[in-house]
Structure formats: C-alpha cells, structure tokens
Amino acid sequence: MFKFAIHEEPLINELVCCTSEKTEDVKGVPKSLQKKNTVIIPNLDETQVVRHFHRLSQMNFGIDTGMYPLGSCTMKYNPKICEYIASWEKFACTHPYQDMSTVQGNLQIMFELERMLCEIAGMDYFCLQPAAGAHGEFLGLLLTRAYHKYNGDNERNEVILPDTAHGTNPASASMAGYKTIEIPSTNQGTIDLNALEKTLSEKTACFMLTNPNTLGIFESDILEVQKMVHKSGALLYYDGANMNAIMGKTRPGDMGFDIIHLNLHKTFSTPHGGGGPGSGPVGIKMKLEKFLPIPRICKNNDDEYIFDYDASESIGKIKSFYGNFSVLLKTYVYILMMGGNGLCQASEIAVLNSNYMKKKILDSGKYEMPFKNLRKHEFVLSCEKLKQEKDIRAMDVAKRLLDNGLHPPTVYFPLIVKEALMIEPTESESKKDLDKYIETLVKIADEKPDVVKNAPVNTPTKRLDEVSATKNQILTWKMI
Numbered sequence: 001m002f003k004f005a006i007h008e009e010p011l012i013n014e015l016v017c018c019t020s021e022k023t024e025d026v027k028g029v030p031k032s033l034q035k036k037n038t039v040i041i042p043n044l045d046e047t048q049v050v051r052h053f054h055r056l057s058q059m060n061f062g063i064d065t066g067m068y069p070l071g072s073c074t075m076k077y078n079p080k081i082c083e084y085i086a087s088w089e090k091f092a093c094t095h096p097y098q099d100m101s102t103v104q105g106n107l108q109i110m111f112e113l114e115r116m117l118c119e120i121a122g123m124d125y126f127c128l129q130p131a132a133g134a135h136g137e138f139l140g141l142l143l144t145r146a147y148h149k150y151n152g153d154n155e156r157n158e159v160i161l162p163d164t165a166h167g168t169n170p171a172s173a174s175m176a177g178y179k180t181i182e183i184p185s186t187n188q189g190t191i192d193l194n195a196l197e198k199t200l201s202e203k204t205a206c207f208m209l210t211n212p213n214t215l216g217i218f219e220s221d222i223l224e225v226q227k228m229v230h231k232s233g234a235l236l237y238y239d240g241a242n243m244n245a246i247m248g249k250t251r252p253g254d255m256g257f258d259i260i261h262l263n264l265h266k267t268f269s270t271p272h273g274g275g276g277p278g279s280g281p282v283g284i285k286m287k288l289e290k291f292l293p294i295p296r297i298c299k300n301n302d303d304e305y306i307f308d309y310d311a312s313e314s315i316g317k318i319k320s321f322y323g324n325f326s327v328l329l330k331t332y333v334y335i336l337m338m339g340g341n342g343l344c345q346a347s348e349i350a351v352l353n354s355n356y357m358k359k360k361i362l363d364s365g366k367y368e369m370p371f372k373n374l375r376k377h378e379f380v381l382s383c384e385k386l387k388q389e390k391d392i393r394a395m396d397v398a399k400r401l402l403d404n405g406l407h408p409p410t411v412y413f414p415l416i417v418k419e420a421l422m423i424e425p426t427e428s429e430s431k432k433d434l435d436k437y438i439e440t441l442v443k444i445a446d447e448k449p450d451v452v453k454n455a456p457v458n459t460p461t462k463r464l465d466e467v468s469a470t471k472n473q474i475l476t477w478k479m480i
Ligand SMILES: *Cc1c(COP(=O)(O)O)cnc(C)c1O
Pocket: 072, 073, 132, 133, 134, 135, 166, 168, 169, 210, 214, 239, 241, 242, 263, 278, 280
C-alpha cells in the first residue's frame, strides 16, 4: 500500500513498520538457525526513502558545500576523477584473495606509488599498509624499537615531543610502550634547542616532530635538530600531516628524518571527516629497511609483481591484506594528474592563501596571533582578547560561523595558544571565498556577546551539550 505524505519531519518519526509473519520452516536450514521472532522491517515507498536520505545529506556540511578550513586536517577539494577511477569495476571488484597473476595492475600501482612517495618525501622505502596517520605513527615507533633492539640498545625507552605535538603522537608512543617527554617551545613557537639538548640522552629512542609545526611555523633549525638527535643515537620521526605546506619545496628525507608518515587522506586526495577510510604510509631510510612489515611488493625475475613475505627481521604484519587500496589508488591518480610542478604549485597556493587570510584578519585588530609571524599553510589565532573584553570564546566564534554557513576552524589546538582558532584554508579556495570568511570572522567579533554566545540558531541542531554527549553516549537506536 502506498502512503502519500509530505514529510516536514525526519522520516524516522513516520516509519510505518510491517511485521513479517513468523517464517515457515525453510527447507535445508537447520531449525536451530531459523529465526524465532518476527522481523520488523520499515515499509516505505521509494520517494519517501529518497527524500529522507536527501534531506539528511542536506543537513550535512562537506568540502563540496563550502570552505572547510579545519586546521591540521587539510580539508582540500579532492578531484572527482579520482573517485570515479577508484569506482571502476576492475578496481572496485578486485578481492584480496585473488590469485596474484590476476591483480598485476593493482600491484603495479602500489609498487609505483611507493616509489613516487619516496621521491616526494626524500625517503628510501615506503610501506603502504597503515590505515591512518596514527597507525603510521604506531608503525614508525615499532620500527624504532626494532632498530634499537637489533643494535643491542635496549635502554632507549623515551620518546621526546614538543608541546605543539598532535595528540596522536604521545598516544602512539605510549601504545608502543614508550615513556613520553614533552619539551616546551620557545617564545617564537619553535623547538627550544637548549631544552632538547638537556632532554636527549642514551635513553632517548626517538624525537617526534611535525614540520611545519602545528602553529604553521617552519622549524628553521631543523638541520641543527637532526644533528643533535642523531648524535645522541636516537631516531628522528616526521609527522607528515602538514606535507601540504612543502610538497616540491623541500623533503623530510633531506632534512634528516629517519621515519615519516604521510596522511594520504589529507594531502593526497581522499575526502575525510566522519571516519572514512584513510591511509598513513610510512617512509624510512635505508638503515630501517629490514624491519619493515611484510608482505613487501617486489618484482620477481620474470618481471611479475609479487608479495614477498621473506624477511627475518620484519616486525610482522600491521594490517590485514595490504592497506586501503582505494585510497592508494586515488593518491596514485592524483600524483600523476598533478605532476611534480602541480604538487609544488598546490603547496605554494596553500601557503599564499593562508598568509593572505592571516594578514587581513590581523589587520582588522579583532584577533591576535602569538609567536612568530611567518607562517606556512596554516596559522593559529587567539580569541583571548575577545574573551577578556566581551566574554566571547573560541567555541562561540566557531558556533557563530555555522550560522553564516561556514565551517569553523579547529578550536583549542595546539594547546599552547589560548582560545585557539587554527585556520588552514588550503589551495582549493578562491579569493572571493577567503574574503567572505575573513569578513565573517571580523563581523562576529563586532556582534553583541549574547548573539555569539547563543549561536548557532540557523542550523538543524542547536548548540550541543558536548560534555553530556561525551559522558553519556547513546550508541544504539532501537526501532521499538
Ligand atoms: C591528522 C593528524 C595526525 C593523525 O592522523 P590521522 O590520520 O587522523 O590518524 C597526526 N598529526 C597531525 C599533526 C595531524 O594533523
């Protein structure tokens, strides 16, 4: 029976359920496996279902809706052709258990991608298995441990991090069994070489670093840092989440990093947010090769691509099969399409956009920016002045941006900036869109505190009680 209605409310309130009769004995299915209860299935016509999901999609905000300057996340526009190619049946329908001879193309893509990433990052080898940046960090630290153990250096149980580090860095280090030591940044927002010198010891396994760091500042003392770290016998780890700032300009390998991860879902064309599949390949220098996870993709004497499991010092496997292939494929297409010059240009425009926004916002005098002025692809503002003068906090500004149809920046990170707004416009945005964002931020700073503090009012959901949402999680929904 058709039910005719215009749904103003989410469809879920209008669910018409039909209960199926208890099924007759099904031939061949053992009684113990047959359903005992009736099944409740929503009974809806196609129009209702289409409208329901279409309405839900309209309540969402994505990079295809508008600017999404979520600092450190590189929410850039991802060309649709990458999605299109990843959806080709010949790729999408391959199965990890297929005979190797039938997936030579897939293996070739991964083999060549490893080499492309080596070239871009200045590393000797890459492992494509990790499913996210944090997973890459974890692998990097397992490699660190294997390396020191192999050298009989068993006392090294400390990982040093700057206070600007992303939260996943200390978390990964702890998961890998290390003690973490945080060192403070200088008043320029960079690594304090004296503090590093004092902290490095024969117990240091690794120093983890993001460059440019999470303030968007390039660590210009990096060559000095690498000398100090290596002199102490430790390894230098590069968190590559900010690769979008430096592609084609400089390479972590050339800066002296031993291990790096890249976030393909940030820099290399996979949409993310909402927990979609990611990829955090790990690049290493020659001295760590023998510890890499298995299988490795190689070419045999007959010029065929194979998975090689023969590695006695390998740390083993860290992901089922061989990573998230569709993400790797999109990266491969993106890199080929952009070419070396294209990638370099993407970084240049990302840095230009960020500095344009930074300058215009600071010129307004409404927001401040602690630490050194020179920034790369992102910058971190402080709403401390607004808080002191009008009791408007970073979170209030973020919520008010939603009322203006704009996605907020990252808030309250990095922790060393009070009332932080971390803005990363990426290379995707036009001057017009950057100007609109700047104008809106300036306008919000001039609004009455009540208006800003009660935002958002134009969104499907009003301000959420974030503490209750974390502490009192409701993770299932029951139909009846
Ligand atoms: C995103 C990010 C990570 C973690 O990457 P995931 O892919 O989210 O696990 C690590 N460090 C920095 C600086 C990041 O921005």
